[in-house]
Amino acid sequence: MRSLLFLSAAALSLTACATTTTTQTTVYIPVAPVVTPSSLxxxxxxxxxxxxxxxxxxxLNEEFPxxxxxxxKVIVVPRWYVTDFASVPWFGQSVIDxxxxxxxxxxxxxxxxxIGEKxxxxxxxxxxYRAMISFGVDEWQARTAYTAVRTGGEKGxxxxxxxxxxDPTRPDGVQPAPFPKPKTGAVRIMSRCAGFKDLIQTGWRAYPIAQPVVNVPPPVTVTEKTGPADWVQDKLPWPKKKKDEKK
Structure with a gap:
């Protein structure tokens, strides 16, 4: 009993002592989306x-540079562009896999x-033809397809x-063109394609995809004052009352 009275008296006397103010601010930082390079x-x-x-x-579900x-010339086929390989006439279709x-x-x-640039x-x-060779197509196949487009591709x-x-995820929905038909298929010129692969590895996009707007909550600041009385209160046998708790 005496120890309880002693602790109570100590708590009252220490209340008048200096208190410590602790301020903690929580800042919400949005996580930037991971940018992966386009597939070549x-x-x-x-x-x-x-x-x-x-x-x-x-x-295509991604743009194709x-x-x-x-x-x-750097040519970038936009994602969702629809193709049926019809620019290659029927007598060259046999080599199109x-x-x-x-x-x-x-x-x-x-x-x-x-695009049909004039x-x-x-x-x-x-x-x-050069693209077929670059992608590893056999010479005779590339030559067959090239001859077909040169002799019969004008109508297409x-x-x-x-x-x-x-959009391949919504094949039945109407998908408007992402932009009006350009006058040329080249988006930039890189002499002998020097640095092209390095450019793609940076995550560069000719037609960037709009990212959703992230609503970041404002910073939250919490200030708490503590002193010797709090240490004594922790030793008492009865629970500490909350500040908003009614007496």
């Missing part, structure tokens, strides 16, 4: 319930044909209906 060898995504003139349709070593490297070159060719069809065909150049896009 993307795999086309088939749209199972979509066809065009009996042809299967394919799209390519640099042509002959011209130094949708699951192989020829398909990647054909996507670039389809894209350049869809006076650049031959250049588009040459880029197609610059067609309005070829500028179409479909």
């Amino acid at each position: 060898t993307p795999q086309p995504v088939i749209l199972f319930n979509k066809t065009k003139n009996g042809r299967k349709l394919f799209t 390519y640099c042509d070593p002959g011209t130094g 949708p699951q192989g490297p020829t398909a990647r070159a054909a996507i670039i060719h389809d894209y350049l044909y869809a 006076g650049k069809r031959e250049e588009a065909d040459d880029i197609f 150049y610059g067609l309005k209906d070829d500028w179409s896009f479909i």
Whole structure:
């Protein structure tokens, strides 16, 4: 009993002593999204319930960058661009494998044909040929496909209906073009493609994807005053009353 009275008296006497003020501020820092480099060898995504003139349709779920070593032109096919490899005439279709490297070159060719830059069809065909070689297509296959587009590809150049896009996660929904059809397929020039791969590794995007706005709460500051009385109170047998607790 005497010890309790002693502690109570000590608590009252120490209340008048100096107190310590502790201030702690919590700041919320949003986590930046991880930026992964674009794939230089993307795999086309088939749209199972979509066809065009009996042809299967394919799209891309990421933008597809390519640099042509002959011209130094950086061509970036936007994500969701729809292709059916129709820029290659029927007698060259036998060498176009949708699951192989020829398909990647054909996507670039389809894209350049869809844009239909005036006076650049031959250049588009040459880029197609060099792309096939760059992706490891056999010479005879590349030559067959190239001959096909040179002799029979003119009718498919610059067609309005070829500028179409479909989100592969919503193949039945209407997907507007992300931007108006450009006048040229090149987004920049890099002499002999020097530094192109390094550029892609930085996460560079020709057509950046809009990131959702993150609402960051304001900083929270908590101030607490402590003193000797708090130490004594912790030793008492009865619980410490909260500041907002009614007496």
